[in-house]
Amino acid sequence: xxxxxxxxxxxxxxxxxxxxxxxxxxxxxxxxxxxxxxxxxxxxxxxxxxxxxxxxxxxxxxxxxxxxxxxxxxxxxxxxxxxxxxxxxxxxxxxxxxxxxxxxxxxxx
Amino acid sequence: xxxxxxxxxxxxxxxxxxxxxxxxxxxxxxxxxxxxxxxxxxxxxxxxxxxxxxxxxxxxxxxxxxxxxxxxxxxxxxxxxxxxxxxxxxxxxxxxxxxxxxxxxxxxxxxxxx
Numbered sequence: 001x002x003x004x005x006x007x008x009x010x011x012x013x014x015x016x017x018x019x020x021x022x023x024x025x026x027x028x029x030x031x032x033x034x035x036x037x038x039x040x041x042x043x044x045x046x047x048x049x050x051x052x053x054x055x056x057x058x059x060x061x062x063x064x065x066x067x068x069x070x071x072x073x074x075x076x077x078x079x080x081x082x083x084x085x086x087x088x089x090x091x092x093x094x095x096x097x098x099x100x101x102x103x104x105x106x107x108x109x
Numbered sequence: 110x111x112x113x114x115x116x117x118x119x120x121x122x123x124x125x126x127x128x129x130x131x132x133x134x135x136x137x138x139x140x141x142x143x144x145x146x147x148x149x150x151x152x153x154x155x156x157x158x159x160x161x162x163x164x165x166x167x168x169x170x171x172x173x174x175x176x177x178x179x180x181x182x183x184x185x186x187x188x189x190x191x192x193x194x195x196x197x198x199x200x201x202x203x204x205x206x207x208x209x210x211x212x213x214x215x216x217x218x219x220x221x222x223x
Binding site: 004031032034041042043044045046049087091093094095096097098099100101102 | 150151159197199206207208211217
């Protein structure tokens, strides 16, 4: 079993749609969680950290459920520019960041 | 301004011919990481340096080595590249490597092995 598992995708949605991605992690001792965005052939870039209480940044909402070891990302009012691969990242310990394989999103006009 | 710089962006090498990838940073971060990412896969941590302290991942092949001559620079040496080593190699930094810190990635070097 992979340590960080994500919906394989791809997700193809029209502009303006709401889309949600899920991620599960296996190490219950994990403490920090992030969503990164990676455009095709580019480096990952931090989208947002995920806090226990859940957090929102504009159209993006991240949720964490420690009991179920589950993280989610919700994107509202999708834009064409949201098309990318979204990587779920779990920090097990210092200097020990584990990435999911990513969920590919394509937003279409 | 670029904060994590990788050179070259694209590297072509021959099977078995040693190759060195370069990473530099202007952030003055203590930790530098090297990841390997193959197509449609997660970035896989190869090793990292905390200052001069080298930390190898248990499953990183001996074929991969690293050097960090100073705070700003870190190199990835592939001693005898095989076809399976073709991938994107990502360098990243973090200030102290603490759990809550984010990592800043360079643009990557795409390695092709012929």
